[in-house]
Each structure stands twice: as structure tokens, then as C-alpha cells.
Amino acid sequence: MVDEKNIFSRAEEFLQLFKKGADFTQELLKENERLRFKVVQLEEEKRLVSVSGAGSSGKLAAELNKRIQTLEQEMQKLLQRHREVEAENKDFANRYIEIEQENNNLANLYVASFQLHSTLDFKEVLQIIQEIIINLIGGEIFGVLLLDEKTNELTAVATEGVDKEEIPLIKIGVGIIGGVAKSGENYFIDEIKPFEKFNPLSPIVCIPLKIKEHVIGVIAIYKLLQQKPKFSELDYELFTLLAGHAATAIFSSKLYSESERKLSTIQGFINLLTK
Amino acid sequence: MAYRILIIDDSPTMRQLLVFALKRLNGVEVAEASDGVDGYKKLTSGKFDLIVADINMPVMDGLKLVSIIRGNPAYKDIPIVMVTTEGGKEDREKALSLGANAYITKPIQAPHVLSVVKELLKIT
Structure with missing residues (x-):
């Protein structure tokens, strides 16, 4: 149980x-x-x-x-x-x-x-033209030739790099230089070749010195400085300027010199008469 | 700061060209002399920061002037720029060996002259 x-x-x-x-x-x-x-x-x-x-x-x-x-x-x-x-x-x-x-x-x-235009002295004007060609254009051998209207011949009145006597009298119309004086046109050689020998009748550049269309002379450049192989744009403007202003400056200074000389002669004559 | 530059060249045209070029620099005063002797007199009678001199000059040429300037301890450090028609290598070397600081050949270009002068005077 x-x-x-x-x-x-x-x-x-x-x-x-x-x-x-x-x-x-x-x-x-x-x-x-x-x-x-x-x-x-x-x-x-x-x-x-x-x-x-x-x-x-x-x-x-x-x-x-x-x-x-x-x-x-x-x-x-x-x-x-x-x-x-x-x-x-x-x-x-x-x-x-x-x-x-x-x-x-x-x-x-x-x-x-x-x-x-800073002077009326003929020699100074020529000196300034030379300075411009050397310092602004770079010309080494060149000449400034003036025209004798009586003989129609160009005579070197200033030169650089050569003696004046080395540039002969040049008849107007003869050769490059005479041709430029006759035509009144600038001459530039086509190609500037290395300079060998000075030839007074063969410039590389020839610029007429003109008062309006009346040519009173020329600038003939035969050789450029060795560091100046060719012409620049400025050179062509300078050539134009020289063609006009240099001619005027030369002409004015020549007139002034002549008038000074005549004045001096007349003054001397008057002095002689009034004594 | 005003810089005083002495230009020595027998050509009045060249002097005027240089004066024109150099006066474009702010604060530059320019004095002129027509040959080496005149230039040295002006150098000794004033204070100049730079000299620009030609080589071919009457009375005393530029190379003689450079050697005289460098021979004087008072001016041994003044920069000298030769501006000349003589473009030969020998001329350049001779000028530089005598103590010139720069050598410029004619015909001059104002911008080139200015750049050389600015460099020597340390004008920015």
C-alpha cells in the first residue's frame, strides 16, 4: 500500500x-x-x-x-x-x-x-652730319660731296675712314654717285657684301641732299661698322631726314658764312670810306 | 634714390642721344664731358654712380681714362660702360680687362643701353 x-x-x-x-x-x-x-x-x-x-x-x-x-x-x-x-x-x-x-x-x-639745326657754322654742320652717320647709322667709311653748280661736279667736303683726296671729282650724271645727284633718288646696293677694297665710285648707299627737288650734294657710304651687317628701318628714316634736313642745314650755313663774309667785306669798305 | 651718371663722349650728338635715353630712367641726373681729361675732372669734382664713356676721344681716350679711374681707389667700384664704334673682340676684351663693366657698340639702341645701366645700378 x-x-x-x-x-x-x-x-x-x-x-x-x-x-x-x-x-x-x-x-x-x-x-x-x-x-x-x-x-x-x-x-x-x-x-x-x-x-x-x-x-x-x-x-x-x-x-x-x-x-x-x-x-x-x-x-x-x-x-x-x-x-x-x-x-x-x-x-x-x-x-x-x-x-x-x-x-x-x-x-x-x-x-x-x-x-x-643747332648751328650755322658750315664746318660744324658737316661734323654733325658725320656724327649722325657714325653714331646713328653705323657708317665707317663715307663721304659728303657737294655739287658745284658752275662745273656740275661733286666734290668731297667731308669724309670718314678715307681722305677727301681719295674721292675724285665726279661729274653729275656719271656713275652711281653722279646718277643720284642727277635723279635725286636714293641708291641702295641690293646686297651688302664683305668689304674688300675702297672704291670711291662704288658706294653701298648714296643719298641725295635735296632742298625740295633741288639737289645740292650727296652722301656716299662705302662701308658699315663691322657690328652693323645691314640697314635697319630707322636707317631709311634717317636717310630721308638727312636728305632734307642735312641739305637745309648745309645750305643755310653756307649762305650764312657767305653773308658774314660779305658783311665783313662791306663793313671793311665802309670803314675805309669813313676814315 | 637719384642716380648721377657721367657721359663722356666727344660727339655732342652722341651725348645728346645718351642723355635722351638715360633720362627716361626715373631719378637719373646726367652730366656731360667731351673727352677723357674733362671727364676725369668732372668725376673728381662730383659724386657719380656710373660712367658712360666713348673710346675714341681727343686729349685722352676712353681706355686710358678707364685705367686711370681704376687706379684711383676712390673710384675702383664705380661702374663704367664703354660705348664705342670699335666692334672688335680684342677691343672689347681690352676694355673689360682694364676695368670696364660693360661694352656697347655703336650705333646704340636706347633700350639696350638702358637695360645695361639698370643692371649695373641695380634698378628694378
Whole structure:
């Protein structure tokens, strides 16, 4: 009997224990269900977040792309402007050099004409012409020849690099020098060759000294300084200036010398009469 | 700062050309002399920052002038620019060996003269 009671008691305990286990299992199943639901919820949230996140970044990327394109366009415009400004700068620099050169040429021409008309002394005028040819043109051997209208001959009145006597009398119309005196046109040799021997009849340049169309003489250049291989643009302007201003200066100084001489003679004559 | 430059050349035309060119530099005063002796007198009677001298001159030529200037300790550092018709290599070397600082041949180009002078006077 005792054994039966024990068995029933133990069975009851076991049953209680089993019930507890069943309840626990039910709770576990419920908890599991809840957690599975939670996981699904979270996964859905995650999906929604990822979907909404991709949309905004795509929009942002589109905006950024648009901005980059705008900036690139602006950069291209700036580069183009930079190129234009650089070209303008280059143009200005070239223009500056040209103006500087022109300024220099004008200063040289001013000094030359100022000097030519700074005196009425015939010898000084000739000296100034020589200085201009040496210092501004770079002539090494040259001569200034004046026309004697009575004999129609050209005579050297000033020379550099050679003696005056080495240049013979030249008839107007004869040879290069005589031809220039007759025509009144400048003569330039086609090509300046290395200087070998002085030939008074073969200048490399011959410029008439003219007052309007009236030729009073010529300047004949035979050789340039060794550092001066050819003529520059300024030289041609100087030749033109010399053709006019030098002629006027020579003519004025000659007239002045003659009038001074005549005045002196007349003064002497008057003095003689009034004594 | 004012710079004083002494131009020594027997040609009035050349002197005037140089005066014209050098006066384009701001603050430059120019004095002129017509030969080596006149130039040395003016140098000793005034204060100059640079000398521009010709070689072929009467009374005393430019090379003699350079050697005299360099022989005087008071002027050993003054820059000297030779401006001459002598374009030979030997002439140049001789002038430079005597103490000239620069050698320019005629016919001159004002911008070249100015750049040489500016460099020697350290004008920016």
C-alpha cells in the first residue's frame, strides 16, 4: 500500500513537473514567435530604410553631377578667358616693344634734326652730319660731296675712314654717285657684301641732299661698322631726314658764312670810306 | 634714390642721344664731358654712380681714362660702360680687362643701353 502511495505521489510530482515543462515550452514557443515577428519587423524596417536611403543619395549624386558640370563649364569659360587675356597680354607686350622702338627712333630722329639745326657754322654742320652717320647709322667709311653748280661736279667736303683726296671729282650724271645727284633718288646696293677694297665710285648707299627737288650734294657710304651687317628701318628714316634736313642745314650755313663774309667785306669798305 | 651718371663722349650728338635715353630712367641726373681729361675732372669734382664713356676721344681716350679711374681707389667700384664704334673682340676684351663693366657698340639702341645701366645700378 505504501508502495502504491509512493508511486502515485511520484507520478503526481512527475505530472506536475511535466506540466511545468509544457508551460515553459509554451512560453518558449510564444517568445520564439514574438522574436520571429520582431526579426521580420526589423528586416522590413531595414529594407525600407535602405530603399529610402538609396533614393536620397541618388538625388544628391544627380545634384552633385549637375554642379560638377556647371563648374566644368565655368572652368572652361575661365580657361578660355585666360587664354584670351594671355593673348591680349602678348599683344600688348609686342605693341609695347613696337612703341618702345618707335619712341627710340623718334628720339634719334629728334636728336639728329635738333643737332643739324643747332648751328650755322658750315664746318660744324658737316661734323654733325658725320656724327649722325657714325653714331646713328653705323657708317665707317663715307663721304659728303657737294655739287658745284658752275662745273656740275661733286666734290668731297667731308669724309670718314678715307681722305677727301681719295674721292675724285665726279661729274653729275656719271656713275652711281653722279646718277643720284642727277635723279635725286636714293641708291641702295641690293646686297651688302664683305668689304674688300675702297672704291670711291662704288658706294653701298648714296643719298641725295635735296632742298625740295633741288639737289645740292650727296652722301656716299662705302662701308658699315663691322657690328652693323645691314640697314635697319630707322636707317631709311634717317636717310630721308638727312636728305632734307642735312641739305637745309648745309645750305643755310653756307649762305650764312657767305653773308658774314660779305658783311665783313662791306663793313671793311665802309670803314675805309669813313676814315 | 637719384642716380648721377657721367657721359663722356666727344660727339655732342652722341651725348645728346645718351642723355635722351638715360633720362627716361626715373631719378637719373646726367652730366656731360667731351673727352677723357674733362671727364676725369668732372668725376673728381662730383659724386657719380656710373660712367658712360666713348673710346675714341681727343686729349685722352676712353681706355686710358678707364685705367686711370681704376687706379684711383676712390673710384675702383664705380661702374663704367664703354660705348664705342670699335666692334672688335680684342677691343672689347681690352676694355673689360682694364676695368670696364660693360661694352656697347655703336650705333646704340636706347633700350639696350638702358637695360645695361639698370643692371649695373641695380634698378628694378
